[in-house]
Structure formats: structure tokens, C-alpha cells
């Protein structure tokens with residue numbers, strides 16, 4: 695992944711998702727510390743986690759942690775924090791094959807819900823403009839995607855594989871690069 699000469703389509707699903715997850719963790723450490731910019735420590739976190747995930751010495755933490763965060767957020771829109779006109783939203787769109795289970799459900803307000811519509815969450819994020827969704831939402835999404843790919847034996851496919859046209863998410867839209875930490879929020 696560090697080698698820029700490898701075309702995106704030759705990267706495996708495993709490399710792509712773990713690198714995305716390691717970048718998310720890097721952003722997380724910087725936001726928690728209230729940093730203006732990324733520093734050496736953050737890049738070290740990313741490098742260590744990416745290597746650990748690839749070699750299997752580290753794991754993505756379970757969705758259990760995210761469930762606790764979800765409960766502590768309470769009944770608010772997980773996208774914009776509004777408390778008005780809330781409904782349950784499927785993170786991986788049900789229309790595209792996302793499951794109707796607790797892990798895949800969060801509260802969303804009517805405005806976010808109708809703006810998102812049937813779009814994939816990352817598609818919606820890029821459609822919204824430069825502002826990123828809260829990191830906890832992206833983390834939950836990423837874990838759902840990784841679990842789906844593990845369960846369906848997709849991790850070793852190349853990103854160019856046609857099989858990936860039929861999954862309930864768009865791998866290519868999952869962010870690798872994050873804006874400066876002061877432009878991000880956790881929840």
C-alpha cells in the first residue's frame with residue numbers, strides 16, 4: 695500500500711480495508727488529543743496497526759465497543775446530533791443487502807435520512823461535501839464492511855474483481871485520507 699506504483703485495482707480488499715481502518719485509528723488518536731495536525735506519533739499508530747492487522751497479530755475491536763458508544767450517545771441523530779424526528783437507519787443500506795440487525799442500525803433524523811436515501815454511507819458522505827461524518831460512524835461502517843468481507847471470503851480479492859460489484863457498499867469510496875484533526879469529530 696505504501697508503494698504508490700501499485701495501481702488501486704491490484705490492491706486486495708484486505709489491504710484496502712485494513713489501511714482504511716489504520717488511517718481511521720490514526721485520525722482518532724489525533725482528535726482525542728485535540729491536535730491541530732497529525733504528528734509522528736499518529737503516523738506510528740497507523741503503521742503499527744496496519745502491519746498488525748495484516749499479519750494477524752492485531753484485531754479490529756469488536757462492535758461491542760461501538761454498541762457502548764451508541765448507547766451513550768442516546769437518542770440523537772448519529773450523523774448530525776439532532777434530536778428531532780428520529781428513526782432507525784440502516785448503515786449498510788437494506789436495499790443493497792445490509793442486514794436488519796442491531797449492529798447495522800443507528801438513529802438518524804428525518805433530514806439526514808432523506809438526504810442519504812438509498813445511497814451507500816460513504817457515497818452520501820462524499821455527496822455531502824468536504825465535511826466528514828463523525829469518526830464513530832465511519833468506524834462502525836468499516837467494521838460492518840470488514841465483517842461482511844470476512845464472512846463472504848472476499849478479503850483476498852483484488853479491488854478490480856467483478857464480484858465486488860454486488861456487495862452492499864462501495865469499497866473504493868472508503869476514505870484513506872482524513873482532513874486535519876481539528877476538522878473532525880468523534881460523535
Ligand SMILES: [Zn+2]
Pocket residue numbers: 771772773774775776802803804805806807
Ligand atoms: Zn441528522
